[in-house]
Amino acid sequence: MLACTRIGAIHSVVFGGFASPELAKRINNCKPKVVLSATCGIERSDKIVKYIPLLSKALKISKHKPKAVIVYQREQLPVLLDLKLGFKCWYEEVASVQELTDAPSAVVDSNHPLYILCTSGTTGLPKGVIRPCGPHLVSLSWTIRNMFGIKPGEVFFCASDLGWVVGHTFTCYGPLLEGCTTVLYEGKPVKTPDAGSFFRVIQEYGASIFYTAPTALVVLRKEDKEHNIVRKYNLDSIRGYFMAGERCSTEIYKWWVEHTTGKRVDGERYHYDEIKGIAVDHWWQTESGSPMTGICIGVSEDPKEIAPIQFGSAGMPLAGVDLRVVKAKDHLNEDEVVHSHIEEADFNEVGDIVVKLPLPPGFFTGIWENKKVFFSSYFRKYPGYYDTGDMGFVDKDGYVHITSRCDDVINVAAHRFSTCTFEEVVLEQNGISEACVVGRPHDIKGQIPIIFAVLEKNMSAKEKSELVRSIVTKIRADIGPVASMLPENVIFVPRLPKNRSGKILRRTIRVLIDYAGKHRNDLSEKLPIPMPPTIEDPDVLKDTWLIIASLVNPGSVELRSKM
Known part of the structure; x- marks a missing residue:
């Protein structure tokens, strides 16, 4: 990545483990001159992802053919390279040029593309987000100093894959830009070898900032709910813990503060009495390139001048972000445009989150070779605004609450509910480690909620029944009877389908439920949709489909026999 930047070349990093067809789409999209790959990725000592078979197949089916494919042989998985596909060995290529002088730093225009990073598109084709060099570096410099408060020479530990925007921003460019040391971490937060891996790295390298996704915190809570493992480590070096990637529920947020401070947390806000170990949930997107909301812990050395964290919130809008x-x-379809009827929501009223133009420095400047999608996906619906595609609200104190993606809304008899509203209630129940709520089609009400929950431990049938009753009662009390929460729609599952980053595949589950509802009399054991390219464990999704199919068609003996 840094070498490409030095010579003015544009890089496009792809998450390791993409299925070959998805990888081929990305090769066709950005048309690389050179493809660089390792032979494998390591998730755990007992789980290695083989890259070369995936890449070889992708190169065979892609229309674009790169001039060279350079492979770095990892000692964990050396492979015999296929010369017919143009594969070359990294070591040999480096050796052949070691006598040459260093390449000079290229001088490029400020808006020259630094990189292309593909994000998912609604058509199934990747959208190549274009990041401009100069504005992005300006934004990162401000963010590293003010939001994180990290200083040159300190250590920034971001546990993200380089294939995601977080890895680009806070593993590669951001820390190095400010003269900080960055930590490259490969593997999961648990079973590497245990749930203390993150804390071991923090202690060993004296990290000032730790950055991860809320899904990692969910996993850690499951493994170390009583805080026994974390107590083994010295975390005095940490100034801040930062979370992003998806919404951090209030329950998980509070647990993490208790987990890292050793103090009991009550109430909806928490104010640290020193700038040490501050936990900050914040929000941004691939398109923005850096955070749009958060709490800035670097603006003052006085903790009294740092805004308190508010559980369930992603902080406040950052400099340059005119968030509305x-x-x-509801009546709009995807092709309609809102003209002069844009009406801002009241405080605490859920609506579409947009950013008023002009956008702050560092935002994407286009979609690679697709100007039409750039306009239609982000600027058509609300002229004069960037449409984030997220929903949420701003409270009277200015804290931003991201509730869901615009398509993660359940419409029950014309009443709109964010799925996270239900998930918050479920996760408050003792015995629940994870939960996913989506809408299930209903003939009269349009949709009703269905809950998929993972238990912390095995329970008897009686205990499960009591837990279901407690969940339903709590939802009716906190959200209301209009939510139409039925006991038969609380489903306990061994695991939830996730991608390799740990995100629950909510949209995929919703698609399966919709499919089952439309084809209830013609269901089979076979998964009716393509396997997601970044699936963590395909078998979990297959099992989820069997559960969904048996719910919709309980009379199917063949399906029930598989449960």
């Missing part, structure tokens, strides 16, 4: 919440228009 507009009232959602």
Whole structure:
């Protein structure tokens, strides 16, 4: 990545483990001159992802053919390279040029693309987000200093894959830009060898900032709910813990503060009495390139001048982000445009989150070779605004609450509910480690909620029944009877389908439920949709499909026999 930047070349890093067809789409999209790959990725000591078979197949089916494919042989998985596909050995290529002088630093225009990073598109084709060099570096410099408060020479530990925007921003470019040391971490937060891996790295390298996703915190809570493992480590070097990637529920947020401070947490806000170990949930997107909301812990050395964290919130809008919440228009379809009827929502009223133009420095400047999608996906619905595609609200104190993606909303008899509203209630129950709520089609009400929950430990049938009753009662009390929460729609599952980053595949589950509802009389054991390219464990999704199919068609003996 840094070498490409030095010579003015554009890089496009792809998450390791993409299925060959998805990898081929990305090769066709950005048309690389050179493809660089390792032979494998290591998730755990007992789990290695083989890259070369995936890459070889992708190169065979892609229309674009790169001039060279350079492979770095990892000692964990050396492979015999296929010369017919143009594969070359990294070591040999480096040796052949070691006598040459260093390449000079290229001088490029400020808006020259630094990189292309593909994000998922609604058509199944990747959207190549274009990041401009100069504005991005300006944004990163401000963010590293003010939001994180990290100083030159300190250590920044971001536990993200380089294939995601977080890895680009806070593993590669951000820390190095400010003269910090960055930690490259490969593997999961648990079973490497245990749930203390993150804390071991923090202690060993004296990290000032630790950055991860809320899904990692969920996993850690499951493994170390009583805080026994974390107590083994000295975390005095940490100034801040930062979480992003998806919404951090109030339950998980509070647990993490208790986990890292050793103090009991009550109430909806928490104010640290020193700038040490501050836990900050924040929000941004691949398109923005750096955080849009958060709490800045680097603006003062006085903890009294640092805003308190608010559980369930992603902080406040950062400099340059003119964030607004507009009232959602249920009647609009994807092709309609809101003209002069944009109405801002009231405090605490959920709506579509937008950013008023002009956008702050560092935002994407286009979609690679697709100007039409750039406009239609982000700027058409609300002229004069960037449409984030997320929903949420701003409270009276200015804290931003991201509730869901715009398509993660359940419409029950014309009443709109964010799925996270239900998940918050479920996760408050003792005995639940993870939960996913989506809408299930209903003939009269349109949709009703269905809950998929993972238990912390095995329970008897009686205990499960009591837990279901407690969940339903709590939802009716906190959300209301209009939510139409039925006991038969609380489903306990061994595991939830996730991608390799640990995100629950909510949209995929919703698609399966919709499919089952439309084809209830023609269901089979076979998964009716393509396997997601970044699936963590395909068998979990297959099992989820069997559960969904048996719910919709309980009379199917063949399906029930598989449960």
